[in-house]
Amino acid sequence: MCGIFAYLNFNLQKERSYILQVLFNGLRRLEYRGYDSAGISIDNSSSPRPLVFRQEGNIESLVKSVYQEVSSIDLNLEESFAVHAGIAHTRWATHGVPAPRNSHPQASDSGNEFLVVHNGVITNYEVLKETLVRHGYTFESETDTEVIPKLAKFVFDKANEEEGTQAVTFSQVVLEVMRHLEGAYALIFKSRHYPNELIACKRGSPLLLGVKELPEDNNSGPAFQDAKFLSKDGCPKEFFLSSDPNAIVEHTKKVLVIEDGEVVHLKDGNVSILKFPNDKGRHGGTIARPASVQRALSVLEMEVEQINKGRYEHYMQKEIHEQPESLTTTMRGRLIQGGSCKATTVLLGGLKDHMKTIRRSRRIVFVGCGTSYNAALAARPILEELSGVPVTMEIASDLLDRQGPIYREDTAVFVSQSGETADTLLALEYALDNGALCVGITNTVGSAIARKTHCGVHINAGAEIGVASTKAYTSQIVVMAMLALAVGGDTISNQARREAIVDGLYDLPSKVREVLKLDNEMKDLAKQLIAEQSLLVFGRGYNYATALEGALKVKEVSLMHSEGMLAGEMKHGPLALVDENLPIIVIATHDACFSKQQSVIQQLHARRGRLIVVCSKGDAASVCSGGSCRVIEVPQVEDCLQPVVNIVPLQLLAYHLTVLRGHNVDQPRNLAKSVTTQ
Structure with a gap:
């Protein structure tokens, strides 16, 4: 996964230093999406050849190298541009080691005739590369991306040979390139042949356009009509393209979520939206002129404060401590508590038209990866209990590898924080092809899963910047507990159980706030574990998922x-691993599995296990009778909600272990936020 960003100012004087800062800050907002290398491209007023800067390492490494190179070539940072198009990229390596040659923007040739930044994977790049090599092209990188600008140059040169100089438009070149690409991608093109223009397109990977018109209209946003951005002629504007709203919201909240197959062309202060043609793009041997599309801008429902660390040192720390508020937001407007009769209602507006189908399902299939899979596993027992429908679990990649059976009578629930996870998206396409009702549970409005499923629920946990998901995990469990309440109906036989769960949901934020007071205790535990090489976490029942997620x-x-x-x-x-040295965490809060966990603890004690027990308040004596262990006491809540409480100490432990061991807690080695590659 990678982050892509672009900035275009029109009829608005901006100095080169300002343009650089906008590009750098855009990449800083996207660095959680990739941080092994980065690059930018800006214009060179003394030459039509755009300048390209690429550097291995994090964004600050790029910034330092750019200013060093700018100084060495005596580039004037105070030079002002009325119109300028710049592109930027931060990389998470998929093809080729982190190195400047593999960083983006990737170029068509030494003259930088076409430049591309890319998020995603081109699956047929080897075939395209072989073809281009036969036509005399040489490749400098190991990336799949390099075929794209070279293919653009090939299309451009061939079209001009056949039809005359500049007979082909920038959008036609890109549409012809798209015709040859397979895989998932979001692309931004820049070309010296089309100065002050940018082209963006996507298939599968996320991409947004932000629009800022000056002076700003605070009442009604700019609109699209006949595929054109409407404004007064010559009105100053700024355009922002990004793979994530985090990089746009500080500039404008007026955005267009670009759809698959759309080509967005920024030229002369206007935005043209074109649709990739289904007829493979050719008519009579010439490049087709695509149909235009009419779209409207939407408004981002997020604030700049959500993407800042505030008083916290790290995003992960901030997001752990935000959980009382994120849980409250997740439930707001969805739980309606009754009066004296205590009648309760769960309102999940995105599912209301499909609830009967879900209840009649042959089975419910949860599909996810990593943390999202664990959240679904935590919610599985309560959904089975209240609905009476069999619930099965599928890791997305394994479902695809096996081509596991999915039936028309199934409801398939796809859980993803980002809504862009590649394996989960492929599993969604597989389930759609097999006729299942597909439900999405994501934290990202307008994401691919949100758009492609038949219905769904936005968990509304707020922006999550740290790579390790924390508040999204707990909000996902709460959403799926509410799903269980909604699907389970309101029969008399389960009324008391439902009321207890609803009461527990209302109390959950305060219980999590109470657990967060264990912060110093978990830091002290982390100090004791700092030199350890391994850790086991045992759980069962509702808290098997807690064991998996805590270890993860x-x-x-x-x-x-x-x-x-x-x-x-x-x-x-x-059990063969147990000795007096290996630290073992046992989740033993008071639920139906409590006595079984007590037995597990005793067996571990008998083998001199080094135990850390997470238990309910007041249970310390009973869980550790007959042996010594460290006890972490947490509040008791309704059993199906206990995983939300129990995971918080383990999140804090992971955070403090990371900081004490000197690692980057927000950008862990080899990982990125939402993996959009296979």
Whole structure:
């Protein structure tokens, strides 16, 4: 996964130093999407050849190298441009090691005739590369992306040979390039042949256009009509293209979510939206002239404060401590508590038209990856209990590898924080092809999963910048608990259970706030574990998911080996690992599995296990009788909601372990926020 960004000012004087800062700040907002290399391209007023700067490492490495190179070539930072188009990229390596040659923008040739920044993967790049090599093109990088600008140059040169100089438009070149590409991508093109223009297009990967017209109209936003951005002639404007709203919101809230197959052309202060033609783009041997599309701008429902760290040192720390508020926001307007009769209603507006179909399903299939899979696993028991419908779990990549059975009578629920996870998207397409009702649960409005599913729920946890998901995980569990309440209906037999869950949901933010007071205690525990090489986490029932997620948090940010295990399987292999040195966390809060977990603890004590037990307040004596262990006491809540409370100490432990071990907690090694590649 990568971050792409572009900035175009029209009829608005901006100095080169300002343009550079906009591009750098855009990349800083996107750095969680990739941080092994970065690059930018800006115009060179003394030459038609655009300047390209690329550097291995994080954004600040790029910034430092750019200013060094600018100084060495005596480039005037105070030079002003009325119109200028710049592009930028931050990379998470998929093809080729982190190095300047593999960084973006990738170029068509030494003259930088066409430049491209890319998020996604081109699956047929090897075939395209072989074809271009036969036509005399040489390749400098190991990336799949380099075929794109070279293909653009090939299309441009061939069209001009056949039809005359500049007979082909920039958008026609890009449409012809798209015709040859397979895979998932979001692309931004810049070309010296089309100065002060940018082209953006996408298929599968996210891409947004932000529009700022000056002076700003605070009442009614600019609109699109006949595929054109309407404004007064010559009105100053700024355009922003980004793979994430985080990089746009500080400039404008007026955005267009670009759809798959659309080509957005920025030229002369206007925005033309064209649609990739289904007829493969050719008519009579010439490049087709595509149909225009009419679209309207929407307004981002987020604030700049959401993407700042505020008083916290790291995003992960901030997002852990935001969970009481994110849980409240997730439930707001969806839980309606009754009066004296205590009648309750769950309102999930995105599902209301499909609720009967879900209830009649042959089975409900949860599909996800990583943390999202764990959240679904935590919610599985309560959905089975209240709905009476069998619930199965599928890791998205495994479902695809097996081509597992999905039926028309199934409801398939796709869980993804970003809504752009590649394996989950491919599994969604597979389920759609097999006729299942597809439900999306995401944290990102307008994401691919949100658009492609039949219905869904936005978890509304707020922007999550840290790579390790925390508040999105707990909000996902709450959303799926509400889904269970909605699907389960309101029968007399489960009325008391439903009321207890609803009461528990209302109390949940305060309980999480109480757990957050364990911060210093978890920091002290982290100090004791800082030198350890491995950690086991045992859970069962509702808290099997807590064991998996807690171990995942520790391994992905602190880089300590950790494994979450089903406690019922302890005697079938894992028990061989137990000794007085290996730290073991056991989740033993008070629920239907409590007595079984007590037995597990006793068996671990008998083998001199080094135990850390997460238990309900007041249970410390009973869980650790007959042996010594460290106890972490958490508030007791309704059993199906206990995973939300129990994961918080483990999130804090992972955070403090990472900081104490000197690792980057927000940008863990080899990982990025939402993996949009296979």
